[in-house]
Structure formats: C-alpha cells, structure tokens
Amino acid sequence: FRFLGRVMGKALFDRQLISGHMVQHLYKHILGWPVTFDDLEMVDAEFHKSMLQLLAMASSEEDVTNMCLDFTYTEETLGIKTHVDLVPDGSNKEVTNENLSEYLELICKYRLLERIKPQLNELLLGFFDVIPEPLLTIFDYQELELVLCGLPKIDLDDWKQNTNYVGSFVSTKAKHRVCTWFWEIVRDDFDQEMKARLLQFVTGTSGVPARGFSVLQGNDGVIREFTLNGIQANVSSYPKAHTCFNRLDLPLYTSKKELFEKLKLAVTTCATGFYME
Structure with missing residues (x-):
C-alpha cells in the first residue's frame, strides 16, 4: 500500500493520469477531510x-x-x-x-476508516513520500480525483439517452419542465469540469464506462442507469444524490434559475450528512 501511495504521488507530481478511480471517501482521507454518514x-x-x-x-x-x-x-x-x-x-x-x-x-x-487503518496509513505515507501534505491544501477531494484520473470525455447525448426517469418524472420523462431545464443547464452552463463534478456527485466517480452510459454501474457492480427522480420541493430543498443507485433526487423547482443555483451549490459543496474525523 505504501508503494501504491508512492505511485499515486508520482503520477500527480509528473502530471500523469491514472486509469482507475477510488471511492470518494478515500480522496477525502488523503486530504484530511472528514468523512460523512452519506x-x-x-x-x-x-x-x-x-x-x-x-x-x-x-x-x-x-x-x-x-x-x-x-x-x-x-x-x-x-x-x-x-x-x-x-x-x-x-x-x-x-x-x-x-x-x-x-x-x-x-x-x-x-x-x-478504522477497519482498514493500517493499509490507509501506509497509502498516505507513500503518497506523502512524494507529495508533501501541505501542497494538497489547494485541492478539494473532487478536484483531486480529476487531477489524478483526468477529465472524462462525456457524450451528453449518450448520457441523456441512457437516463431513467422516476417519481414525478415517470410519465413525462425528459419532457418535464424541470428535466428540460436540467439538461439545458448541463449542456449550456456547466463546463467540462462541472459536468465531471456532477457525474461524481451522482455516481461517486467521474469515470465514464468505455462503452458509454448504457453500461453505467452502481457500486455493487450491477448496471444501474443514471436516474432523475422528481420530488416535491420546499424552501430549503437541494438536489440529493444516491451514489449506490446513480440516482439524483431533483426537487420540482419553479424556475430554471433556482434549479441552476441549487444544483451548482449541491455539486460543488456536497454538504450532506454528519462528519466523522
């Protein structure tokens, strides 16, 4: 594990991409961020x-x-x-x-963390053998994954075509006003990095399967389509991700502006759950 940490650190130092992704909380742990219940x-x-x-x-x-x-x-x-x-x-x-x-x-x-503490400690020691820990403070955990693994090539048409609609979207699907706004925001307002962050937020990784979104998997290895779930909104409603099911709960906002602002905030902060040091 120390060798693996050194390989990751060397790849970051030399700006070489790694063709593999870890679960999100490990990127948090490398940066010293608290993990959450979610x-x-x-x-x-x-x-x-x-x-x-x-x-x-x-x-x-x-x-x-x-x-x-x-x-x-x-x-x-x-x-x-x-x-x-x-x-x-x-x-x-x-x-x-x-x-x-x-x-x-x-x-x-x-x-x-605790059940794999010896392995995690060795991974961190190897990583910090190459990259001093203070230099990592410029990254958040999403950026660290993107820097290590690169920005994915996202085919928006493929993404949209292989999306499942449930909840309030089940009958109208992509034609629902909120879904229309969602795809317009992703296409027109989110740059490549924000698209990758959105994918991270919902699926737990920025990686796209080589054969496209039709074979997108959940964390259990089962193929699970990217899913938009329409739910009722209240004043404090934010989009919520369920990474094991590749599902995004999307409140029924009354304006595209509100959807954009709350989606962007949810994706960039991921402020959910209680924290554990």
Whole structure:
C-alpha cells in the first residue's frame, strides 16, 4: 500500500493520469477531510439503509433498545464471525435513543476508516513520500480525483439517452419542465469540469464506462442507469444524490434559475450528512 501511495504521488507530481478511480471517501482521507454518514452509502448501501431506519425510529420516538444493539460491530471473514468493540467494553453498552448518534458515528467511522487503518496509513505515507501534505491544501477531494484520473470525455447525448426517469418524472420523462431545464443547464452552463463534478456527485466517480452510459454501474457492480427522480420541493430543498443507485433526487423547482443555483451549490459543496474525523 505504501508503494501504491508512492505511485499515486508520482503520477500527480509528473502530471500523469491514472486509469482507475477510488471511492470518494478515500480522496477525502488523503486530504484530511472528514468523512460523512452519506459516504457509507457508496460503500454499503444496505447497511447505510439500515442505519437510516434506526434514525427514523429515534425521530418518531420509537425505542431503539428494542433492536437489542450494543456498541460492537460483527465482522465475518471466511464464515468466521468476530466482534469488534466500538468503545471499551462495548458489548455491555446498550444503544439507546440518547446515544444513537454516537453509535452511528462510531460504526460508520469503523466501516469507512478504522477497519482498514493500517493499509490507509501506509497509502498516505507513500503518497506523502512524494507529495508533501501541505501542497494538497489547494485541492478539494473532487478536484483531486480529476487531477489524478483526468477529465472524462462525456457524450451528453449518450448520457441523456441512457437516463431513467422516476417519481414525478415517470410519465413525462425528459419532457418535464424541470428535466428540460436540467439538461439545458448541463449542456449550456456547466463546463467540462462541472459536468465531471456532477457525474461524481451522482455516481461517486467521474469515470465514464468505455462503452458509454448504457453500461453505467452502481457500486455493487450491477448496471444501474443514471436516474432523475422528481420530488416535491420546499424552501430549503437541494438536489440529493444516491451514489449506490446513480440516482439524483431533483426537487420540482419553479424556475430554471433556482434549479441552476441549487444544483451548482449541491455539486460543488456536497454538504450532506454528519462528519466523522
């Protein structure tokens, strides 16, 4: 892993592109950015969904102690199960409505970082052997992927032709006013970098399959079309991405200007989820 880190650092130093993409939270980790709860969806969509169900239970004032959870995580390797304490003596600490946020933060941090901490440390050491860490402060994690892997060649017609429409868009599809505005914005207002960032935002990577968007895959390796999902809007609604399903939830804005402003902000900030150092 240290060698791999050095290869990545050398490629960045020599401005050579790498024909491979990592999951987004690893780019964040290289830059020292906190990972978020939403990053878990890209790694394990089912587990992320189950954690969301716990949050929903707590928000509706259901008693999460009925789930009989404690502060441990169960790993299974080659059929052998082991229990990892998330806190000292975690098996004797019950998950309650009051400490649920702490539990979710710890279990997500473990899933995303702690379980592969030795490998990540070696990767970072190798990377920083070549590129001093302070020099990376000019990048955000999306830019780091684009610098390492290059801007993709995006065929907008292919992208549009291989898009699925659900929710409020299911009947009118691309002819819906909001969808029309969306594609006009992508075509006319987003340059190549912003198109790549939009793709990153929705799919978790800026990479485009060699055979085009018709074979776009989810993080589980299953072909999943790029999907626009029409949802009802409120005052604070922003587009939300579900990277494991390549789906963008698009509120039904009343003007193209509002769609442009909120889509651009969502794509460039990705400000979702709680953070974990």
